[in-house]
Amino acid sequence: xxxxxxxxxxxxxxxxxxxxxxxxxxxxxxxxxxxxxxxxxxxxxxxxxxxxxxxxxxxxxxxxxxxxxxxxxxxxxxxxxxxxxxxxxxxxxxxxxxxxxxxxxxxxxxxxxxxxxxxxxxxxxxxxxxxxxxxxxxxxxxxxxxxxxxxxxxxxxxxxxxxxxxxxxxxxxxxxxxxxxxxxxxxxxxxxxxxxxxxxxxxxxxxxxxxxxxxxxxxxxxxxxxxxxxxxxxxxxxxxxxxxxxxxxxxxxxxxxxxxxxxxxxxxxxxxxxxxxxxxxxxxxxxxxxxxxxxxxxxxxxxxxxxxxxxxxxxxxxxxxxxxxxxxxxxxxxxxxxxxxxxxxxxxxxxxxxxxxxxxxxxxxxxxxxxxxxxxxxxxxxxxxxxx
Numbered sequence: 001x002x003x004x005x006x007x008x009x010x011x012x013x014x015x016x017x018x019x020x021x022x023x024x025x026x027x028x029x030x031x032x033x034x035x036x037x038x039x040x041x042x043x044x045x046x047x048x049x050x051x052x053x054x055x056x057x058x059x060x061x062x063x064x065x066x067x068x069x070x071x072x073x074x075x076x077x078x079x080x081x082x083x084x085x086x087x088x089x090x091x092x093x094x095x096x097x098x099x100x101x102x103x104x105x106x107x108x109x110x111x112x113x114x115x116x117x118x119x120x121x122x123x124x125x126x127x128x129x130x131x132x133x134x135x136x137x138x139x140x141x142x143x144x145x146x147x148x149x150x151x152x153x154x155x156x157x158x159x160x161x162x163x164x165x166x167x168x169x170x171x172x173x174x175x176x177x178x179x180x181x182x183x184x185x186x187x188x189x190x191x192x193x194x195x196x197x198x199x200x201x202x203x204x205x206x207x208x209x210x211x212x213x214x215x216x217x218x219x220x221x222x223x224x225x226x227x228x229x230x231x232x233x234x235x236x237x238x239x240x241x242x243x244x245x246x247x248x249x250x251x252x253x254x255x256x257x258x259x260x261x262x263x264x265x266x267x268x269x270x271x272x273x274x275x276x277x278x279x280x281x282x283x284x285x286x287x288x289x290x291x292x293x294x295x296x297x298x299x300x301x302x303x304x305x306x307x308x309x310x311x312x313x314x315x316x317x318x319x320x321x322x323x324x325x326x327x328x329x330x331x332x333x334x335x336x337x338x339x340x341x342x343x344x345x346x347x348x349x350x351x352x353x354x355x356x357x358x359x360x361x362x363x364x365x366x367x368x369x370x371x372x373x374x375x376x377x378x379x380x381x382x383x384x385x386x387x388x
Contacts, residue, residue, distance in 0.1 A: 015052040029053040030061040037068045043078040047085055056095065057103040066107060074111045082111050090120075090127065101129050102138035109142025114151060117142040121159075136165050140174045149182035167198070173205050180213025185222070188213070192229070202233055208244045215248030239265070243275050250283025258283060259292070274304040281309060285316035294325070307338040315344045323351035327360060339371060342378070349382060358386050 016032040017024050024032065033053035040046050046069050055062040073082050086104050089095055101124055108117035121139045124131045136159060143152040156175050160167055172195050179187045188210050195202055207230050214222040223245075230237055242265050249258035258280055265272055277300040284293040290313075297313060310333040317326035326348050333340065340348075345368060352361040365383045369376045 015048050026059075027061070030055070030059055030065060034061060034065045034068065037065055037072065041072060041076060043073055043076055043081045046072055047081065050085070057100055063103070066103075067110065070107045070111050079111065079113060082108075082113065083116060086116075096127065096129055098124070098129055098132065098135060101127075101131075102135055105135075105138045105142045106145065109145035112146050114143060114146045114148050117146075118155075131163065131165070133165050133168050133171060136160065136163070136167070137170045137174055140171065140178070144174060144178045144181060147181070149178050149184075152178035167200075169200050169203060169206075172200060172202075173209060176206060176213075177209045180209055180216065183217060185210065185213035185217055185219065202235060204235060204237060204240060207235060207237070208241060211241065211244050212248060215245070215252065218252065239270055239273055239276065242270065243273070243279060246276060246283075247279040250279050250286070253283070253287050255280060255283035255287055255289065255292075274300070274306055274309075277304075278306065278309055278312075282312050285312055288316075288320065290316060290320050290322060307333070307336070310336075310338055311340045311344065314340050314348065318344065318347040318351055321351060323348060323355055323357075327352065327364075330364070334367065339368075346382060349386075353386055358388070361386050 016029055016036070030053055033049050033055065036049050037046065040049060050065070050069050053062070053065065055065055057063055057066065070082060073079075073085075086107060090101065090104060101120055105117040105120050108114065108120065117139060121131065121135055124135060136155075139159070140152055140155055143149070143155060152175060156167070156171070159165065172191060176188050176191055179185060179191070192202060192206075207226055210226050211223060214220075214226060227237070230241075242261060246258040246261050249255065249261070262272055262276060262280060265276070277296055281293045281296050281300070284290070284296070293313060293316070297309065300309065310329055314326045314329050314333070317323070317329070330340070330345075330348060339345075345364065349361045349364050352358070352364070362383065365379050365386070369379045369383075372379075
């Protein structure tokens with residue numbers, strides 16, 4: 001249950017729902033807060049929105065809102081505000097839990113305020129909150145998020161002994177992810193040895209992190225070694241690992257090789273999923289191979305089609321000046337109630353005008369104005385620029 005003790009001096013409810021006297025439900029408060037935080041940049045108003053919603057990490061929506069609030073405050077360099085806000089929250093009776101303190105460490109990591117994350121960990125028991133290996137993992141994760149990789153190593157070496165905590169599989173996976181993110185993927189081999197000595201069995205996530213690291217460093221021989229190691233450790237890999245490999249190759253603009261992995265996956269009797277196709281479609285789009293991307297879309301549509309697939313392809317079709325196909329996909333996306341971003345839609349409108357299709361362009365603008373009547377002004381300006 002959300003605490004309201006912080007709000008006795010000031011009524012924040014009107015911030016979330018200024019045009020109604022009807023009380024909002026907990027979920028409605030979260031949704032209103034999230035909507036407002038997407039565009040709010042003023043630090044004090046951001047805090048007021050969060051306080052009005054009495055956010056809690058128990059809710060998925062609230063976690064998104066928390067993250068967005070901290071991101072916006074970080075962007076404005078409001079670090080004292082972040083510190084004051086999070087430290088105040090830690091005094092709320094309903095948030096004096098290990099889960100919230102762990103979440104606070106992650107938020108500090110996202111704000112690149114690692115020292116505050118470390119202090120949160122150290123002072124947990126002093127504030128009446130018991131720490132466990134989950135707390136250690138949250139602190140290590142905050143280091144990775146903040147890209148403080150030397151701290152990952154220091155904390156992993158020192159804190160388990162200092163605080164009487166035994167690392168678990170998640171601990172090792174986070175440290176391995178840190179090594180791989182820092183460009184030190186070869187260090188994972190010593191971690192695998194230590195895991196074996198400690199009786200900690202690696203899993204699919206362990207090897208997925210390692211593969212991502214070696215692909216990032218373009219160490220393809222090591223990729224083959226890791227695949228053999230998976231077999232030696234009795235870890236069976238399927239679509240999730242193949243997706244990591246496909247995604248990694250596409251990021252390196254080697255989408256044709258990634259497509260070969262898809263073909264091999266099918267021959268093995270494994271079933272690709274929507275992520276498999278989305279990675280490939282995005283990869284081919286980035287490389288300008290829209291023909292192959294559209295071929296994959298036609299295959300994918302038989303089973304799944306996600307909003308991000310439409311948005312990705314419409315964006316790159318506009319870049320490739322294939323506005324007719326982009327318009328067709330936009331029509332399909334609207335039928336599913338999916339609308340691409342403003343910048344993508346503006347590119348499509350501009351492209352239709354360029355191709356002497358002013359009527360179609362005006363039709364799109366009309367749709368966007370009706371859909372987003374609170375943001376009609378930019379579209380009015382665009383509409384005025386469409387020739388008769």
